[in-house]
Amino acid sequence: MATILEVKNLRTQFRTFAGVVKAVDDASFRIDEQEIVGVVGESGCGKSVSQLSVMRLISRPGEITSGQILFEGQDLMKYEANGPEMRSVRGAKIAMVFQEPMTSLNPVLTIGRQVTEMLELHLRMTKDVARGRAIELLDMVGIPAAETRLDDYPHQFSGGMRQRVMVAMALSCNPRILIADEPTTSLDVTTQAQLLELMKEMIGKFNSSLVLVTHNLGVVARYAQRIYIMYAGRIVETGSCKDIFRKPRHPYTIGLLRCVPRIDEQEGKTLDSIKGLPPDLIDMPRNCAFLPRCPYAIDRCRVEPWPDLELVGDEHYARCFINPEEMQR
Template identity: 50%
Template sequence: MKDNVILDIKDLVVSFHTYAGEVQAIRGVTFKLKKGEALAIVGESGSGKSVTAQTVMRLIPAGIGKVKNGTVMFEGTKDIVKLSDKEMEQIRGSEMGMIFQDPMTSLNPTMTIGDQITEGLIKHQRLSKQAANERAIEILGLVGIPNPKARMKQYPHHFSGGMRQRVMIAIALACNPKLLIADEPTTALDVTIQAQILDLLKDLQKKLDTSIIMITHDLGVVAEIAQKVVVMYAGKVVEHGTVEDVFYNPRHPYTWGLLRSMPRIDSDSSEPLVPIEGSPPSMINPPKGCAFAARCPYAMKVCLEHDPAHTVISGEHTAACWLTDPNAPKVERPVEVGGRVG
């Protein structure tokens, strides 16, 4: 793997064909993920976060969604976009695992928990039924399920939401994947259980040296688990960098808006949160220039006409905004932005 990069996405373009027209869900997404690294993809609903993850896992429905351009290189040699269905089946579940958004509906209600975990072990690792059961019991214990041997025989309805999410993590990790994608894994859970799940993911990442892509809209989750952050808006990456870059030196007005709309522990609780005014654009007919221009208080004429390229701020920190141009007027970011969230 070149420079220890496990996933390299370049110029990815994904569209969906609907009765209303072509939805341009992903419009030129580019980023890299290194081995053992945790990367968070953040943005509002509809920004393209989950579609990016589903494209990596090759879960875009055929005939409706289509990868129109770009490459998704896994381990430097396998382009996920070009693999056959059979080749992808060998990777999905064994080398890549995914934790889906809602644990209450993602498990099969007609199968025992044990059968759902051992299914992948028998298929991908060619284990015997007995060996698969032993591995499943081990992984259930690893994710914090008490009395795992007895719980193997139970069904999803016997488990609480938090325990179901642990089972989902166990299924995703059963074959020791090199890449784990977690799509809003704490959304349906209460705050206490959310913290437990995040601690579990951090612990497992250290133990197994698994690379993680975390899809979330919660910047508190980002601060807790990630080393790198990709900020997406209207199907594009608008800012990319380390957690310190994006939290302490954000350079895109959309990132400022996300940070200002989150509560902070170092601020007066009586201070109102500042929402981002307006709504994201239609992806059937996205705007010609910067997609955020209509909602941006700092928008200039050039923003409406031309889409900005990414400017390197420092190291791996980039932002796609005309305000980073040397000829742009100097704008001070809002005073609420620039500290750690949560």
């Protein structure tokens, strides 16, 4: 299928008093039409920043220092970050859903005003038409009595309901790509599953692509076709969902997979965790950033700089020197 978004060598940095934080360092990724892509990593590994960079929503002290963001063949980096071209991309072509449904809606405006704002802004609908469309959209995402609830304020909605509203808003202009930044993290487990199913169904209906940013491998396992694993601002492994889960080729991916509890596990066995903390993004070593936490580290890792992504299988890339057999134990 055709590629709609291709990001090449993206670097996003934050200039702080302590030094330059390389939040995203030379990341390249692509999103195909009608595809669900997972972006997985720990907190602070650059997954959210990489997605906000695509929308050109990095504000001071952050800055995209290099890279190309090719959306439908056009480089978004050529546009001014807050110019009219970017504003017409945001929401209309690329939409976003955030982690915190409790704070993502403006508390002083009714749900209706917020959903219709999008329609009036991008599709130039009149108030009445927009209202009708808003009711349809809320109905579609499963909000009962949508017509009356349109006049409610966000605080009268539960977390799961608000997230549904956010999904409705995000999809209201039929965007090509929906970026969901940890959309289910703050919801309870039963609501999480419903919301993910809803998003999958909705992007199918709208022929959009979905980027699922998460730290939960369980979520991507079920929905994503391709996965990007990020660590310390870089993509350390990428491949099809199947390859990542069956044949992980980076020790970090293996570590993440071991962190997921399994129901068929032997009773009394302790759950593995990845020892240590992610590195300080200000003073990054030349060699592998995962080295201090890597249980398989070999001498070569300590001496040589971090390798680039290398092809290790069919559309499967990883950044590691270690012999895959070593990692199988």
